[in-house]
Amino acid sequence: MHPAILWSTVFTALLLQAFLPLKLPLARLFDFPLLVTIYFALVKRDKIVAIGLGTGMGLVQDALSNGFIGVFGMAKALTAYLAASASFKFELDEILARIALTAILVPVHGLFLFALQRGLLEVPPPFQPFDLLSSALVNVGLGLILFHLLDRFRRPA
């Protein structure tokens, strides 16, 4: 995949993540940066690159949010590493594999965020399992669409 596609995808994901929730309430469950991180971790099949991409994506997301810098950075770094690790062990070009991976990694990402907030913040937000589940379902569907779109720009191996 051309690097310009990668960076423009990253930029667009962050832009949508910042803009869409203002117009669409359901968009608060979307996590475009996470989906993009998972996709490129699967495609690149390089753990180090995936870690870098996830960390960068997360830090930018932190910078654009009102929270502390590093929360999303850590969560997306971990998610990227897991996705890249899974890409070594499993063949994830299949739709079912991607659905399964996304369905696993989105809650893992959410739980990791919750654990971080619980451990670091004096007044952590309450645990909302329904939101977690909802986010998993929504992002699985969104991921299928996004992954299919991005696959068009992949160069044949």
Next chain:
Amino acid sequence: MFNLNSPEFLGADRPPERETPERVQAFVSRHRAFFILLAVLVAQLLLLSVQITRNRKARLIQVWAVAVFDPFARTLRASYDATTGAWRSYRDLSGAQQQNRELNLQLVAAHSQIQQLSQQAAEAHRLRDLLEFRNHLPFQAVAAEVIASSPGETSKAIFIDKGMDAGLTSDLAVMTPAGVVGKIIAVFPHTAQVILITDASSGVACTLEKNRVQGILKGGSLNLCQIHYVMNEATVSVGEMVLTSGLDQIYPKGLPVGSVAEIAEGNIYKTIKVQPAAALDRLETVLVVLKPPSSELQALNSPSHP
């Protein structure tokens, strides 16, 4: 699902067994991505700890740093306190022992001083009583300290610290507020010897208080005196006071000599044992009765004089 072409399944050549540092290096190289992930996570954790504040704006990284070093600092402080405390205890104990010794010495000295002061106070009290007694005497008297007793069991005499320099002469009566002690038998420039009434060679003209029976008191045995020349018919009772009669021209009339201790009938005369009134075995200060002019002496010894 499984990618059979992945390097993980192809079985990369495993390096042969190496030394430990090289094995560690090989392990790190093999899991490089994992360690990079750890490094990235730690770096972001530190970044978060700088931003997050706890407890009045203290940064989380400060809280963590304090939490890490606090136990060591407390342990070090406790060790230091224990060591200095032990040393201080040892030093204090040594100091306490030394102080204890010094205090013991001071205590002994203080006890000795207290005893001396008590004796001085008792002596002062005694002298005051003697002074008061002397002031009430109808005759002049000189106070004297007993400085020695005569060595020898048969002679019962004492030495006093007044002699010719105080105007003493022989045959002067010596007494205490309690009673008659004896008389001076020898005078020296600064000393005089007094024979006690318990000495066998002494003699005191005496009279019994109740019946006014007269006799001569001489020294006897066991620190008792004996009245001689009292007829058997005379009425004498145990405990009756014996006073000087003044007939010997030595002892003024009416001075207490002692009390009747025993009475026994003799052939003609009674055997009357008398317990001296004065504590002759504990004499310290005595009064020497100065001889008044003969006219005064006669007046003192007259029958009309009590």
